[in-house]
Amino acid sequence: MRIAIDTGGTFTDIVYLRDSKLVVLKVFSTPADPGKAVLDGLRQVGPRSSVVVRHGTTVATNAMLERKGARVAFVTTKGFEDTIAIGRQARPKLYDWFQPAPDCLVARELRFGVTERVGSNGELLLAVEASELKDLVEAVGGARVEAIAVSTLFSFANPESEVKIAEALAALGLPLSISHRILPEFREYERASTVVANAYVAPKVGSYIASLATKVAAEYEHGRLEVMQSSGGIISARIASAEPVRTMLSGPAGGVIGAYKLAKLAGFDHIIGFDMGGTSTDVCLVDATGPRISNESMVTGIPIGVPMLDIHTAGAGGGSIARFDAGGLLRVGPESAGSDPGPICFGRGLLPTVTDANLALGRLDTDRFLGGAVTLDRARTMWMMEQAKGDLERVEEFAAGILRVVETSMEKAIRVISVEKGHDPRDFTLVAFGGGGPLHACALARALQVPRVLVPVLPGALSAVGILLADTMREYSRTVMKGIDADLEQVFAELERIGFAEFEAEGLVGESFRSVDLRYTGQGYELNVPFGPEMAQAFHALHQRRYGFANKARPLEIVNVRVRLLAAGDPFKPPRQAVLEGDGSAALVGTRDVYFDGGLHETRLYERDRLHAGDVFAGPAIVSEYSSATILPPGDVLRVDTYGNLVIEVQA
Amino acid sequence: MNSIELAIFQSSVHSIAEEMGAALRRTAISPNIKERRDYSCALFDRQRRVIAMGDHMPVHLGSMPLSVEAVVFAMRLEEGDIAILNDPYAGGTHLPDITLVLPIFIPGVAGPSFYAATRAHHADVGGMFAGSMGPAREIYQEGIRIPPIRIVSGGVMNAEVLSLILHNVRTPKEREGDLAAQIGACRVGERRMQELVSKYGSAKVDELSDALLAYSERLMRAQLRTMPKGRFEAEDFLDSDGVTDDPIAIRVAITFDPENAAATVDFAGSSVQVGGSINAVYAITYSACYYVFRCLLSDDAPAAAGLMNPITVTAPEGTIVNAKPPAAVAGGNVECSQRIVDVLLRALAKAAPDRVPAASYGTMSNLTIGGWDARFNAPFTYYETTAGGMGARPGMDGIDGIHCHMTNSLNTPVEALEYAYPFRVRSYSYRAGSGGFGEFRGGDGLIREIELLADAQVTLLCDRRRFQPYGLAGGDGGKTGLTRLIKPDGGSEELAGKCSIHAKRGDLIRMETPGGGGWGVEGCSRQRHDL
Secondary structure, eight states: OOOEEEEEESSSEEEETTTTTTEEEEOOOOTSSSHHHHHHHHHHOOSSSSSEEEEEEEEHHHHTTTTTOOOOEEEETTTTTTTTHTTTTSOOTTTEEEEEOOOSSSSSSGGEEEEEETTSSSEEEOOOOHHHHHHHHHHHHHTOSSSSEOOOOOTOOTTTHHHHHHHHHHGGGEEEEEEHHOOOOOOOHHHHHHHHHHHHHHHHHHHHHHHHHHHHHHSSTTTTEEOTTTTTTTTEHHHHHOOOGGTTHHHHHHHHHHHHHHHHHHTTOOOEEEEEEOOEEEEEEEETTTEOOOEEEEEEEEEOOEEEEEEEEESSSSSSEEOTTTSSEEEEEEETTTTTTTTTGGGOSSOHHHHHHHHHOOSSSSTOGGTTBOOOOHHHHHHHHHHHHHSOOOOHHHHHHHHHHHHHHHHHHHHTTTTGGTTTGOOOEEEEEEHHHHHHHHHHHHHHHHOOOOOOOOGGGGGHHHHHHHHEEEEEEEEEEEETTTOOHHHHHHHHHHHHHHHTTTOOEEEEEEEEEEEEEEESSEEEESSTTTOOOHHHHHHHHHHOOOTTTTEEEEEEEEEEEEEEEEEOOOOOOOOOBBBBBBGGGEEEEETTEEEEEEEEEEEGGOOOOEEEEEEEEEEETTTTTEEOTTTOOEEEETTTTTEEEEEO | OOOOHHHHHHHHHHHHHHHHHHHHHHHOSSSHHSSSSEEEEEEETOOOOOEEEEOGGGTTTTTTHHHHHHHHHHOOOTOOOOEEOOOTTTOOOSSTTEEEEEEOOTOOOSOOOOEEEEEEEEEESSSSSSTTTOSBBBGGGSOOOOEEEEEETTTOHHHHHHHHHHHSSSOOOHHHHHHHHHHHHHHHHHHHHHHHHHHHHHHHHHHHHHHHHHHHHHHHHHHHTTTTSSSEEEEEOOOOSSSSSEEEEEEEEEEEEGGGTEEEOOOTTOOOOOOOSSSHHHHHHHHHHHHHHTTTSTOOOOOOOOGGEEEEEEEOBBBBTTOOOOOOTIIIIIIIIIHHHHHHHHHHHHEEEEEEEOOOOOOOOOOEEEETTTTTTEEEEEOHHHHHHHHTTTTTTOOBBBBOOOOOOOOHHHHHHHHHHEEEEEEEEEEOOOOOOSSSSOOEEEEEEEESSEEEEEEEEESSSSSSOOOBBTTOOOOOOOEEEETTOEEEEOOEEEEEEEOTOOOOEEOOOOOOBBOHHHHSSOOOOOO
């Protein structure tokens, strides 16, 4: 039996299949020891044995966010010790003289150089001296570090130096992160940064995963722990402990995969995922080739080069604070009320937020927010928003303005991942999830001319759904920098040998997918295409689509070789409800005045649990469910499909 | 009109400018645009006032409106036309920066309602030196000079103009592709503005544009009201122009008038223009002023024209800050622009000592290496700028090794460099101790050592070799920069800041960039915070 458990800020979501149907359970998260909630939830489900727990963890992310990772030693080629701090020598903010120095995860005195050098063809120009290694081990050993990262120049082309350094440092018994093992790809800063981030979170994630895995194994016969990685595939607990940098976006990746799988089942394979939470909003794009993967992500300002789903984050969510600036313009975010003090309606906040605006307009139930975990104080909200509304006449006008401003910034975020990358939003379905996604999806879809919104089942626990349904996946890569005609068989075979051995150790049978990163010779960026005789053609076509031109006469070079090993997840074939033509009246629980388009509209309120496949009705309406509510503006038409998804046709 | 409509409009037009930038980056060919991101996109109302500009290159901030102005002065643009220019003496800045201007027409409205403009730094526009950034003596040596003319007429590419341009540059295919990308980006701006008008109506968009300009003006005026009344003067120097050894003075007087929420910036007393290529045209000087005042506002203030309404900038003609033909100007953009910022900050610090950092490294340390790469049997040209130390801030140390003020381009990774060029990088590190001492330390500069694996022509365009980046409030200046040519036998020579030499295989170029100035008098034993 597989059980997916995703740690969230407030709740830990547990999702599993019973009679092919998704079942959800929510328990309160236990931030001091997230594993406690995981085990609590597991006990409530009460599997007998042979349980596989698939986990979405925030331990790595939180260590990065709070900068509470390990004291890391960084070892590199002598003369390049500072490169981990210099980065790309650009400043994050153009017009701020008082910006802080960009964060470096390695303190200055913990950067160590070793005399050695490998050239770009992998030739060993200068070998490591044994005597110098002895001094290095002594120096690192005396530096009271908790983890070590090693990344030397051109290590991917010839790992000899790194291997020797690693062998020597192994004597210290600390977690070792070695660049040619974690990310054997060129561009020294991004590689080193990834390896350092790995070392930075390794002790925390390692002990967390090890302890959780031990407990799962102790409580359940043949119990096993797996972890969701940022690229949208599952890895074993052992690999997650060794390469925790792969778990930075564990939960959000689950959301993307959940949206992708459920939308595909419902018949939509071009989707824009829209996950609105308390402090930020994640958007992503999936087309016929599946979710987009990025090899150049940033996590809390630190470049991470291992494959991650291409998730774009906007700094606005339900808790974002609205204010008027010095010129009188209404701005929303990036400051957030967070959970402390939280929005006004939670009882302690003093500044109006997006959630307060939703409440003021009648869009939220006062007693069902977060599944009833919080009771919203409407009177307090109206009074305090009245004080904050500036020159505007009515609170409703202010509240509607807050929503329009925040929706404009989300529209921007979606334009970045769609229009700016050559996709037309009109070809997509907006899949809304997270607490806030369904509240804003229809308004956003209209602004972007997206014709359809899908609110899948369990929108508040979609990450856990995705984790449950994900495939097991490992990714291997190596920079080769060769001409297009180069023989790559040996490199591919080597990567596959490593991969199959790892899968075998987990009792898995994997299928290999080979691909290459190509570019026009001399270009500074590459595109990934499947390996094979058609790869040049595929590259030109993709280049045309992505960048608007292709030049078949220009020579190509192979930058990276990639192997993805995949073991498919359990098939998911939920039973389909029979269609009963209906108008949802069986689910109608009342009406309320809700503000839309400048005025109050009598709005019907539906309970999602009581809707049936085939129900069709038009807005204005609100469909409430555990942990979320879907706003259906006047004119938009909602239909319940045979899987229980809400499919909304958005008025142009 | 209310604050909400305006907020949404501001966000929408900014999003259009960003989208133009993304389209340009996406479809351009050259690494300079795609990776170093040396470009800008902006939208203007019918009176050629900026209503939105993407978060691109600071040096382009104030100078793009002058391009649109020059185009409108030179010709009557009809629907379907796109103008091109790079002439620093008619709306440009330096020749590699080519600007395209497209008039946006709205059905039923006479004349252009808006303009979309894109500017990109082209890797070569001809002239004596590959890369068009060499030590020229007159503008005629710096490359092809394009006054405002139509590159597209009535929707059709003007093949004769294009052919003339492409015949005068070293890499015509790349230029053609980059120009096509600029045209595409202008059209993105046109289409999105037309959509916006069909959503709001023409009159409403005009009203919103006016409101946005008034809003940006209010932001700046609110800021100017907080400044102390008075006249604040400062001067600083460029080392030399690379022709003679004479230092070049830039002098400024900033006058704040808080009652009227206004300011004037006057560069009277600055040196006359010079024979070398570091002259700045007025557009550069105006951009530097725009940048400095822009930084007084919060980071998210819109780059709309109203910001500069309360500010008057005057620069005497024929000086280093308002050069006239035929002065060479390639380095005005990269070197003189940084010094103008330094001078402005020095004056501003007298008015608002708590809000202004000490001088940053003040030179982009432009390095060009060209030669023959035997590995590929092909010529190569490498161009890069190296960052230095940021000036210390009141209350904070300066940042080590980071690009400041008028540029923000990325470095080339060592591994990418060694794949692409016959070089071996021997070190890349902070230049310890180069930041000026003080209560708060200036950021350290950088050291980059490149060993040549082939004979090559090495061209330097660097400053701050003689005059240190200044400290403030008693802080020491940052160390000056230094470039050495080190021979395989260990012998070495210091290279002039601005020079072009023939170097041999095995030679090592060691570039040490300046540190930032310190701020405040150093305390007894303040531990330096690790940055």
